[in-house]
Amino acid sequence: MLVHLSIKNFAVVKQLSVNFEAGLTAITGETGAGKSIAIDALSLCLGERADAGAVRKEAAKAEIVAHFSIEKNAAAKQWLAEQELDCEEDPDGCFIRRVISREGRSKAFINGTTVSLQQLKSLGQFLLAIHGQNTHLQLLKEDVQRKLTDNYAGHSKLTSDVSIAYRSWQQKQSELTQLQQAAQNRTDRQQLLAYQVEELNDFAIADGEFIELEIEHRRLSNGQSLLEQAQTSFFNLYENDDGNALSIIQTSMDNLSALEEHDAALSPILTLLNDAVIQVEEASQELRAYCDALEIDPLRLQQVESRYSKAMELARKHGVEPEALYTFHQQLVDEYTALNQQESQLELLESEVKHAKQHYAQVAEILSESRQSAAKDFGFAIEQRIKKMNMEHAKVWVDVHFNALKAPSASGLDDISVKVSTNPGQDPDRLDKVVSGGELSRIGLAIQVIASDHNTTPTMIFDEVDTGISGPTASIVGELLRTLGADNQVMCVTHLPQVAAQAHNQLFVTKLTDGESTETRMLALTEQDRVDELARLLAGDKVTDAALANARELLKCVA
Known part of the structure; x- marks a missing residue:
């Protein structure tokens, strides 16, 4: 419940500090005194947007602090714990602070930690509900009537099932639509890929093959020169009788060996010459083997040259480097396979969309049955309430009609309408067709009271919801609010003495002015x-x- 509210420099309030009690609290005062300012301030604590106009003239900022007791509010405690915003010093308390600067900037805090407006709204639903002056007009909207019916029925799992089924269906439908829209482009791409893949399949270049072709092509193209130079080198190194490299080195070794005993410095040189002999002999043998293995094969050269040229041609055609032709081929194959799989996926997705739509219709029908069952009791409960508010001849029906042709939505396929007959013999019709403003106020208040029986919000504020009500009806409304205040903290801004008299507590709002500035105050009455x-x-x-x-x-x- 709301324990304390502190307001500084907000609208016409310079400074206001109010304690609140349990039960029904009536808030009264002259018209224009600012009775709704506390409600506006609390709305900001619940995440409503603020503007610079809310800051009192000549003040730098406005500040609002609301203190709630959550000792018996398990939902609020759980939310705070999940968000890591609970107060260690006061585990049964919750402090919400809102600051608005003169420039219109706003900051929000929960138990001293900065939070977003969305977090304020999320917590606010567990702390306080405000029923404003336009709440009755909202009753004329079908979606509001639907929400009230669902709230009365208490079938949150069914509404969640319908919402989930709807989102799943719409997601699959979106995927299907995208695939269908891309069908022509996909067909054109498939045809092109089919030709390209077939061409590259026929050529069937292997991974790394182009580099090998390039090496072999150079070798075969220069085969005769390679053979001649290799043979000449072998001759000069090993076979030339007039003087080959091997014999020259060996002769030098023999001559220097005879002189080694006279100068030891020749020993390292002889070692090097000996190594040279070994190297020349090995090189000569390798050259001989190279010459024996080297083939001059015009047919093979023709084959290699043809495949090498084809690879170059395909690379130019597809705009890739020849070395990347194999990788490019595999990419085209993968893309072509994926496009073919999309054809199968399209068929599968069409089937999934069909089943998702059927599932949505099934759970929507189950929800409709639950709504129809609850609607009878809901209508009867409204009727019993308003009969006590000087509408003794009223009849109320909450009409729920399952409409398979209705545009699907996350809330189901029901047409829901609250219909009323206020006089004997009068045919029931929609609220906007039958009831007056005062009657709408009574019906709205009755619905809000009934809804509160199914609502866990511990604090409720009614802002002049008794507009258009007077006389004996006002007394009944007051009794209704007092009964509601027996189990909840209820605050009601009212002009009616019959309603104010029923309150457990009463606050008086007054406006003071010195001719230059105005200030609103709120006083607890003895x-x-x-x-x-x-x-x-x-x-x-x-x-x-x-x-x-x-x-x-x-x-x-x-x-």
């Missing part, structure tokens, strides 16, 4: 203050003894 305020509500500006007596009687009747 028992005698309540008598005076109720008398003012009864009699207007001129309070009479009769009005005072009537006010005491109103309070006495409640007590």
Whole structure:
């Protein structure tokens, strides 16, 4: 429940500090005094957007702090724990702070930690619900009537199942639409790829083959020169009788060996010459083997030259380097395979979309059955409530019709309408066709009270929801709110003495001005203050003894 509210420099409020009690609290005051300012401030604590106009004139910033007790609010405690925003110093308390600068910038805090507006809204649903003056008009909308029916039915799992089924169907339908839209482009690409892949399949170049072709092509093209130079080198190194490299080195070794005993410095040189002999002999043998193995094969050269040229041609045709032709071929094959698989995927997806649509229709029908079952009780509950508010001849139906031709949505396939007959013999019709403003207020209040029985929000605020109600009906509305306040913290901004008298507590809002600035204050009323305020509500500006007596009687009747 809301324990305390502190407001600084917000609208016409310079500074306001208010404690709130359990039960029903009536908030009264003259028109224009600012009775709804506290509600506007709390709305900001629940995540509503702020603007610079909310800051009091000449102030740098506005600040609002709301203190809630969550001792018995398990949902709020769980949310705070999950968000790591719980207060270690006060585990049963929750502090929400909102600051708005003169420039319109806004900051929000939960238990001292900066949070987003979305987080405020998420927590706010567990702390407080505000029913504004336009709430009754919202009842004319079908989606609001649907939400109220679902809230009364309490079938959140069914509504979740329908929403999930709808999203799944729409996601698959979107994927199918994209594939279908790309079908022509895919067909054109498939035809091109089929030709390209077939051409490259026929050529069938292997990984690394082009480099090998290039090496072999150079060798075969220069085969005769390679053979001649290799043979000449072998002759000069090993076979020339007039003087080959091997014999020259050996002769030098023999001559220097005879002189080695005279100078030891020749020993390393002889070692090097000996190594040279070994190297020349090995090189000569390798050259001989090379010459024996080297083939001059014009037919093979023709074959290699043809494949090498074809590889170059295909590489130019496809705009790739010849060395990358194999990789490019594999990429085309993969793309062609994937496109063919998309054809199969298209057929599979069409089947999945069909089944997803059928599943959505099935769960939507189950939800509709649950709504129809709850609608009877919901309509009867509304009817019983408004009969106590001077609408004794009213009949209420909550009409739920499953419409398979309705545009599908995440909320199902139902047409839902609250229909009313206010007079005997009158045919039931939609609210906007039948009821007056006052009757709509009574119906709206009845629905809100009934909805609160299915709502775990511990604090509810009603902002002049009794507009258009007077006389005996006002007394009944007051009793209704007092009953609601027995189990919940209820606050009601009202002009009706019959409603204010039913409150467990009463706050009075007054406006003070010095001619240059205006300030709003909110005061808790004593028992005698309540008598005076109720008398003012009864009699207007001129309070009479009769009005005072009537006010005491109103309070006495409640007590």
